[in-house]
Amino acid sequence: MFRDGTVLGRLLRTPRAVFGLVVLLIVVAAALGADWLMPFDNEDMDFESLLVGPSWPHVLGTDQLGRDTLSRLILGSRVALQVSLGAVGLGVLIGVPLGLVSVTIGGRIDDAIMRVMDAIVVFPALLVAVALAAAIGNSLGTVILAIGIANVPWLARITRAQALALRELDFVAAAEAAGTTTFKVMFRHILPNALAPVIVQATLGMGYAVLAEASLGFIGVGVVPPTPTWGNMLQAAFPFLEQQPALSVAPGVAIFLLVLAFNLLGDALRDILDPRLRGVVR
Amino acid sequence: MQRYILRRLAQLIPSLLLITFLVFALMHAIPGDPARMMLGAGEQLDAKQLEIVRREYNLDRPLPVQYVLWLAKAASGDLGRSTTSQRRVGEEVAMRAGITFQLGLFAWLIGICIAIPAGIVSAVHRGRWPDMLATMGAVGAVALPGFWLGIMMILLFGVTLGWLPTRGYVPLAVDPLESLRHMLLPAIALGITSSALVTRQMRSALLEVLAQDYIRTARAKGLARWAIVIGHALRNAMLPVITVMGLEIGRIFAGSVVIETLFGIPGMGRLMVQAVFTRDFPVVQGCVLVMATAVLVINFATDILYAVLDPRIRYDK
Numbered sequence: 001m002f003r004d005g006t007v008l009g010r011l012l013r014t015p016r017a018v019f020g021l022v023v024l025l026i027v028v029a030a031a032l033g034a035d036w037l038m039p040f041d042n043e044d045m046d047f048e049s050l051l052v053g054p055s056w057p058h059v060l061g062t063d064q065l066g067r068d069t070l071s072r073l074i075l076g077s078r079v080a081l082q083v084s085l086g087a088v089g090l091g092v093l094i095g096v097p098l099g100l101v102s103v104t105i106g107g108r109i110d111d112a113i114m115r116v117m118d119a120i121v122v123f124p125a126l127l128v129a130v131a132l133a134a135a136i137g138n139s140l141g142t143v144i145l146a147i148g149i150a151n152v153p154w155l156a157r158i159t160r161a162q163a164l165a166l167r168e169l170d171f172v173a174a175a176e177a178a179g180t181t182t183f184k185v186m187f188r189h190i191l192p193n194a195l196a197p198v199i200v201q202a203t204l205g206m207g208y209a210v211l212a213e214a215s216l217g218f219i220g221v222g223v224v225p226p227t228p229t230w231g232n233m234l235q236a237a238f239p240f241l242e243q244q245p246a247l248s249v250a251p252g253v254a255i256f257l258l259v260l261a262f263n264l265l266g267d268a269l270r271d272i273l274d275p276r277l278r279g280v281v282r
Numbered sequence: 283m284q285r286y287i288l289r290r291l292a293q294l295i296p297s298l299l300l301i302t303f304l305v306f307a308l309m310h311a312i313p314g315d316p317a318r319m320m321l322g323a324g325e326q327l328d329a330k331q332l333e334i335v336r337r338e339y340n341l342d343r344p345l346p347v348q349y350v351l352w353l354a355k356a357a358s359g360d361l362g363r364s365t366t367s368q369r370r371v372g373e374e375v376a377m378r379a380g381i382t383f384q385l386g387l388f389a390w391l392i393g394i395c396i397a398i399p400a401g402i403v404s405a406v407h408r409g410r411w412p413d414m415l416a417t418m419g420a421v422g423a424v425a426l427p428g429f430w431l432g433i434m435m436i437l438l439f440g441v442t443l444g445w446l447p448t449r450g451y452v453p454l455a456v457d458p459l460e461s462l463r464h465m466l467l468p469a470i471a472l473g474i475t476s477s478a479l480v481t482r483q484m485r486s487a488l489l490e491v492l493a494q495d496y497i498r499t500a501r502a503k504g505l506a507r508w509a510i511v512i513g514h515a516l517r518n519a520m521l522p523v524i525t526v527m528g529l530e531i532g533r534i535f536a537g538s539v540v541i542e543t544l545f546g547i548p549g550m551g552r553l554m555v556q557a558v559f560t561r562d563f564p565v566v567q568g569c570v571l572v573m574a575t576a577v578l579v580i581n582f583a584t585d586i587l588y589a590v591l592d593p594r595i596r597y598d599k
């Protein structure tokens with residue numbers, strides 16, 4: 001699918017996908033190169049300039065402890081990406097095999113798996129995250145686990161729907177006639193063809209993960225300070241909203257742009273990989 | 283119709299059991315002594331106290347027995363006691379749930395009031411500027427963190443302009459106008475994502491219906507465009523929209539956890555977050571159970587409504 005480069009080529013001719021890719025590249029570069037890109041150390045306190053607005057040398061201003069907002073924003077991109085990759089990765093690793101196994105075995109087991117998925121859907125990611133935070137304490141791992149769990153049912157359902165449709169096609173019958181084991185048919189023949197909608201859903205899921213992480217950080221049950229995240233930066237900034245609004249603006253814009261990038265990229269991928277899916281995927 | 287409802291109702295029961303099981307499992311997946319947790323962490327607890335709690339919550343029985351006993355209690359509204367306030371969790375949650383429902387309903391209505399007209403205008407003027415505007419707005423709104431929009435609205439309408447209160451809650455019965463004024467900003471912050479998703483669904487559903495033959499017939503008859511859209515197309519286009527609108531309620535519940543904290547509204551979401559900080563596990567558990575059950579029941583109601591509105595799906599599987 002990606003081998004001949006057509007998907008990437010078509011993405012690059014779609015303006016919204018280009019926007020998404022550019023933003024994503026900037027965030028990835030910020031996360032990887034944070035150590036070199038940050039103008040100040042994220043813990044450096046400049047007591048000469050507390051709560052200043054955008055000015056030189058603090059381009060995006062400082063917080064109540066005189067820490068540089070831009071530096072903390074750059075460092076915060078790490079958690080945003082870790083959570084989105086981790087949570088969606090977890091969702092794919094559990095959801096996709098579950099969907100395939102469900103179709104392979106079929107019958108009661110299929111019903112049971114799907115019922116469990118239906119039950120998980122009624123627990124929104126935020127709810128699970130808050131409950132987990134109460135149970136095992138909040139950390140990066142808890143946040144990834146909670147948002148990951150919420151991703152599982154969607155990915156399992158999509159994989160299952162794809163596998164059900166693909167199973168009826170001739171190439172699967174041919175593989176089965178050639179004596180390929182059911183397991184091999186599923187993972188070697190059906191899975192590669194079912195990947196397109198999974199990739200789309202995963203991309204959109206990453207945007208949602210960024211939003212969820214920010215929300216959790218804001219209410220104080222996400223990744224805890226001193227590690228800066230865009231969510232906990234907003235939490236820390238809120239009491240100083242009147243004194244220094246810029247402090248509350250910057251992280252929000254960062255969250256918005258990254259989520260927008262994932263969504264636009266997901267939308268463009270959907271149109272390119274499978275136009276029939278428009279409006280079907282969450 | 284009745285048979286369909288009964289069948290769906292029968293499906294509801296295993297789902298409900300599964301949800302209660304997941305909530306119960308969550309509680310018992312926690313490392314440590316549940317009796318200690320029931321009493322609240324941090325205090326020095328003597329063995330006698332722990333023994334009393336163990337007996338009260340049947341913690342000395344095998345897990346499956348515990349589950350059944352817990353379920354029976356939960357079904358009668360007994361969700362245990364808060365470890366901080368010592369009040370019954372059932373009462374506490376019931377008190378707060380009303381506030382969350384009010385906020386959620388308001389947010390949902392705001393979302394719909396924006397989304398349905400925006401979706402219709404977008405579909406009718408497909409490809410022209412109103413469509414572009416609505417689509418761009420929807421794409422932007424989906425990516426917008428609701429709580430951050432809330433912060434920005436507090437900054438604009440509260441801090442800068444001073445038009446609206448930005449914190450607290452006034453019961454509807456005490457002062458309806460003040461109550462709505464307090465709820466307006468949080469409801470917008472909570473409803474904005476829903477409005478975006480419903481707009482997109484409304485647009486695509488209406489476009490699909492408008493392409494059908496009976497619409498062409500109506501047009502050939504000489505009916506005005508708006509008469510066709512409102513009188514003929516909308517009813518059919520609403521079906522998939524209703525499903526999305528129903529699913530949005532779950533999202534609104536989850537969002538209330540954040541929005542209530544931001545605006546200082548004493549609803550279920552805020553209760554839950556506060557309980558996390560005081561490690562008041564029975565309260566967290568009660569809130570999760572009530573919210574998940576509410577989402578399940580609303581999804582069920584959406585399905586039934588869908589069947590009532592669309593005669594085609596009544597008798598088939």
